Structures are given as structure tokens and as C-alpha cells.
Amino acid sequence: MPIYEYEAIDRRNACNTCAGRFEVIQRMDDPLLDVCPSCGQKVRKVVSWCRGAVVETPDEYARINRTISEYEKAGMWSHAxxxxxxxxxxxxxEGMKLRALDNYRKAGYDLGTLEKHAKSKSD
Ligand SMILES: [Zn+2]
Incomplete structure (x- = not known):
């Protein structure tokens, strides 16, 4: 189950729980918290990239990893x-990003072309 991180919106009135960041394990379909479970003060979800890696289940990661490998084996570089x-x-x-760039190269792009492509499609 994913772990969500929250913090108090107004830290002046925060209790021990919400004065710092605290983590709550919730199901994907549970509503997000808007108040602290111990003092009822308003809290907000902290958006964090590092936490993003935790939200993904190992199963999901393995599945995507496998799909990319299959594309690579089949030589479908742009798909991969x-x-x-x-x-x-x-x-x-970061590792996955490098793998993507490597596959873009194998698909016949070079990184300069990719950047140019992203900036302007007119030329
Ligand atoms: Zn609190």
C-alpha cells in the first residue's frame, strides 16, 4: 500500500504528530487526509519525488521492467x-532515464536531435 506524507499547514498550532512530516499508509482509493488524525488541525499532502519511488509496488516495477526488456529484445527501441x-x-x-536515452539512441535518434525535436518541430 502506498505511503503518503503530510504536514500541518499552520505549524504554530501543530501537535507532536503534525509539527514535522508524518507518514500515513493508505489504500489508493482512500480519500486523502485533510486534518491531522491526532489533533484535527488542517494538513496537506507533501509532494515529493523520492517518496514517489516508494508509492510504486515492486510488482508494478517488475512488470514495467519486464515489458521494457521485451521491447529491447524485440528491437522495438522507440517503444522501450x-x-x-x-x-x-x-x-x-535516474537509472531508468538513462535506459530511456540509451534506447532512444538505438532507435536512431541522437540526443541533439531529440532536444531539437522537443524544442521545435518546424525544421
Ligand atoms: Zn496534529
Whole structure:
């Protein structure tokens, strides 16, 4: 189950729990907390890239990893690159990003071309 991190919006009235950041394990379909469970003060969810990696289950990671490997084995470099790229953005995974760039290269792009492509499609 994913772990969500919260902090008090107004720390002056925060209790011991919400004065710092605190973690709550919730199901994906549980509503997000808007008050501290111990003092009832308003809290907000902390958005953090490092936490993003924790939210993903090992199963999901393994599944995506396997799919990328299958694309690589089949020589479908642009498919592999796109999946790795999207995935690395989502979980903030540097290794996955490098893998995406490597696959983009194998797909026939070079990194300069990629950047140019992203900036302007007119030329
Ligand atoms: Zn509190």
C-alpha cells in the first residue's frame, strides 16, 4: 500500500504528530487526509519525488521492467525508450532515464536531435 506524507499547514498550532512530516499508509482509493488524525488541525499532502519511488509496488516495477526488456529484445527501441522515459518521469528514477536515452539512441535518434525535436518541430 502506498505511503503518503503530510504536514500541518499552520505549524504554530501543530501537535507532536503534525509539527514535522508524518507518514500515513493508505489504500489508493482512500480519500486523502485533510486534518491531522491526532489533533484535527488542517494538513496537506507533501509532494515529493523520492517518496514517489516508494508509492510504486515492486510488482508494478517488475512488470514495467519486464515489458521494457521485451521491447529491447524485440528491437522495438522507440517503444522501450518511451515506456522507460514516461516511467522515469513518474517515479524520478535516474537509472531508468538513462535506459530511456540509451534506447532512444538505438532507435536512431541522437540526443541533439531529440532536444531539437522537443524544442521545435518546424525544421
Ligand atoms: Zn496534529
Amino acid at each position: 525508450a518511451e515506456l522507460a522515459d514516461t516511467h522515469s518521469e513518474r517515479i524520478g528514477d
